[in-house]
Amino acid sequence: MFSEMDTPAVLVDLDIAEANIARFQEHCDAHGLKLRPHIKTHKLPMLAKRQIEAGAVGITCQKISEAEAMISEGGIDDVLITYNIVGSQKLSRLRALAQKVRLSVVADNTTTISGLSATFAQAATPLCVLVECDTGGKRCGVTTPLAAAKLATEINEMAGIKFGGLMTYPPVGQEAAVQAWLSEAKALIEAKGIAVPVISNGGSPGMWQAHDVPMATEYRIGTYVYNDRSLQERGVCTWDDCALSVLVTVISVPTNDRAVFDAGTKVLTSDLLGLDGHGHVLGCPDIKVAGLSEEHGILTAEVINLKVGDRLRIIPNHVCVVSNMVDEVQLIRGDTALGAHPVVARGKVC
């Protein structure tokens, strides 16, 4: 299996990725939702461009350095950074970025919007700022619709920035509650005479229920481009929809119920996402990825039936962190290897 490749290798099947892109774009089109893919999963400008070509309105990034990397090759001109941008270094880079693309950010506090305002006060065009709303995810976000309305008003009263709408990373399976939260916030803001042009919702686990928050105007989603074991276990995709796998080699079979392969947490990571085990061995449902150390993976089965030198493909628990571990992925289409491709935005955490 891809015998010319050294292992471990992170394989990306473009046929599957393109089908994943097309399928969810169709779903969004059918429900009148704009799609704004999150590039954190693939970190490849090449795939971001395909998402745009398929109909996406722009991309989502978490960090400025991701956005800088994604626009380095051109073809991407609309970026939402779903992050409170804080600190003079980042604000300077944000200002530079805004001169290259149509840019929006989010904020959930006055300190952040004050920094944005000071940075963009002299800009030709005000920076578009969405209010991040905590609709139950308990990460960032204002915690009440009233606080959302207050921050929206503050944004519109400051120089250099303008209120762009509401954004949330919602709790899974709580569509009705999310709709209610956002509706209340929107009504409060509109009652102040402020328009709410964008309602940005997101998340791969709830992707096929995206339309159950009908007031959302756009949907942000990352994992769907590759899919992974966490989404398969939730019933969101099948193994055949998983575009990314890790090609590994068995390097030791110490006992008849245990084998060891040549990838560990430095490729597959320790992400469990609530699952038992560290991945799915394609074609071997009876084998468990029972443990990982940094460079070793442990397989167990009643009878392991593997030999040193065997090659396997593993679907990771969480694909977004795996593509970030390697400097390059190996592109494939089915059984055809297309060559290595740099993960341009890998490690861009600032």
Add this chain to the structure above:
Amino acid sequence: MFSEMDTPAVLVDLDIAEANIARFQEHCDAHGLKLRPHIKTHKLPMLAKRQIEAGAVGITCQKISEAEAMISEGGIDDVLITYNIVGSQKLSRLRALAQKVRLSVVADNTTTISGLSATFAQAATPLCVLVECDTGGKRCGVTTPLAAAKLATEINEMAGIKFGGLMTYPPVGQEAAVQAWLSEAKALIEAKGIAVPVISNGGSPGMWQAHDVPMATEYRIGTYVYNDRSLQERGVCTWDDCALSVLVTVISVPTNDRAVFDAGTKVLTSDLLGLDGHGHVLGCPDIKVAGLSEEHGILTAEVINLKVGDRLRIIPNHVCVVSNMVDEVQLIRGDTALGAHPVVARGKVC
């Protein structure tokens, strides 16, 4: 705090790292143990050279690509790769590496040593191969002393390779059992008229008990150079001995018992190593790193008492995987920033 640095930044305090290197070198010297540091923790040729200068006999690597990266700058001429090397691509690279440094590898099976033998059959010098022994760690390794003796004999009967001794990654706190296992294997091998020049033991959790396996001739150890929360919790080091920390910025304080900072699993990783929480906030023992998503860290406390823009330093649970997440670390000495330094062997998994 290092206000000129963008965050998140991985800081390495050279004063502390050098003290850690010196202290364990003294321990090994006092007990007649050779020290062979594992470079997986720092992945920096610069620090490997300091370990050699302090008295280490050579370095340990897990992967060939790590070794290639470590010798790229010179000054390192003795490398043990503690891995079964399998596959034609890797064997070719191993042969090239052996022409540049004094090289040893380990093996636990006949397929591996057959590949090594075929590769080195025409070499001027035979490749030194240690037998990896599973003394209770249940990863790689032959599982009985008798199997170790059998593999040692096979190695010495093959062209191009020679038996170099025994290697184990031991279970923690089982020094007497490890000593007994290795003693039995050594006696069986010597009874066949084969010398056992090296007994290589290792592991940071048991570092201060290294001498309790008195038959070991050398000790391999990685984490000790930086230390981390897992070793502090085990009583192996103090917070003052932790050389690596992650500088982060608070970007959101949604409630009075929760704050969010700008690093997640893409810097700190999901490694728990059995611990509760995802790191230790230096100087803030009442604050818990309660959760991580990819680019966000969640802090909780009864009263969080932080504001947006505050900077914190976090000691990771597991330092070896954190330095591997970033393309460069920021070197410091106390409060003095020395500049960025590339993590040369980052992502070298083949």
